[in-house]
Amino acid sequence: MGRALAAERVRRDVEVLARAGLDLDTFVEEAMASLQRAVPFDGVCVGSIDPSTGLLTGTRKLGSLRGVNEHDRDWGLLEYGEPEATTFSEMLSGGVLAAGLQAGTVGDPAESARLQEFMIPRFGYADELRTVCVDDRGQWWAGVAMFRLRGEPGFDADEVAYLASLSGSLALGMRGGLLTTLASTGPANLPGPVVLIIDASNQVAQASAGAAGRLEHLTSSSPLDGGTTGLIGSLVGAARRYARGES
Template structure:
């Protein structure tokens, strides 16, 4: 890897990040670009829920396949290992490797012993979380085989491009809504019961349609979306962890809408591995508005101002609440308008709410007693 090629790749990834690609297309293209400067056997480029740091979807390259996602989720969320994306996301970030985390004793990692080595023959893994403006939007895992391990130069290079990759994931979430015109949205929630073997034991009538909107072609365990597999594993770990919260995650569906998924373990009279109930439905505004606002790349203070604007607070009261001058508030608003691509408060509010209200309105759905849109 030469300094010239590394610099060129950084520039290409930064350009891709603002090209208006959905995050999956961005991820595939970025991995092809990265491979030109740095060899690796395989890669996994993933989106994460910024709040819970659960992997919601991924794109893979090289020798990786989708046939072992259940096992990967088991090792990532259900059992402890020397590292995982959740702990890396909660730290200051950076890059970790399997060799570095185990001091070269790879068998200290159960993930390596039971999955990486016997299934793919990987000899090292490099991981980094994709963070920008203090928010984690995705994660990257690269793999070496044939006894190779990642060098210090390779680790530094990946660290240097991680923010550009994060910008691509973040902007791709907005691009997903724009590129989804004409796709059919699911009309109701999905309720699934996943048994100890990872199979769908029961499902409601709306499950197939909802899962199809997440790219699932059937209800077989091998076809379940990554978000379901991850939540099931996390729920099983939560069942034996006192005080653990119900695992949840948000993501874009293929039709461009936001969905939220929850997983709850069931208590069995006979003990053993619990069944897990997974529910997937359209996300409500309180769950999505913070994510939409953050995806525009606003600073912390700009997000504070937007939060006030979305509540209908005028400039004078925003200044008082945030201990700013009215002129400073106006300066923040000007920068927000430029980043979001609007010209006024009214357009700003419309832009944020359009991201989840308009797709519902276009289906012709009425309102349910809850105050949210009913299934059409």
């Protein structure tokens, strides 16, 4: 009874926050703090998504992931470059709003390269709960990934269903946060596109003039911001997958 009551209070909190006109960082921090009361986690990463392309545009991290960015490039390569049932794009394509790895919502956790080869050895996370944040028009604005450490109970089916039920509210808050943040910063006066040449080891071998400034513009001074290495990794992963003829 107490758990159900807390969950409904958190739901109302998130719905109010989503309509409050908050900037992106404030919405993410306050919404995740509320969600922590209903679905406890050790770390969480919220990725903002371009709804037109499905590409990652930024990350915000809290809990034990806050400020931990050194593995972001490899995460981007896995997330966008390797087929897996619980990548955000595959979940969206399959109409799966939320998935728990150990709960077995989709796929087998023993076959998840992201969990077995990345999250467990690098972070000590033994379970992950994800949701794709989709608004009432079907546009995808964000992906949320929550983590629990080894030795803790995994996310259960009720928690998976609960997070799925918040997909629309989280999408609304992310969309509003992005628009509010853009309105407050104004347009950037940065000439030309960014061209990066990536070598076989997935390192930047060459960059066009002004690339550093353009990439810096994609980040913020917020301590939640994950920087640009994950963005570059996701682009490279998607490009390599496309080159292999995989959608």
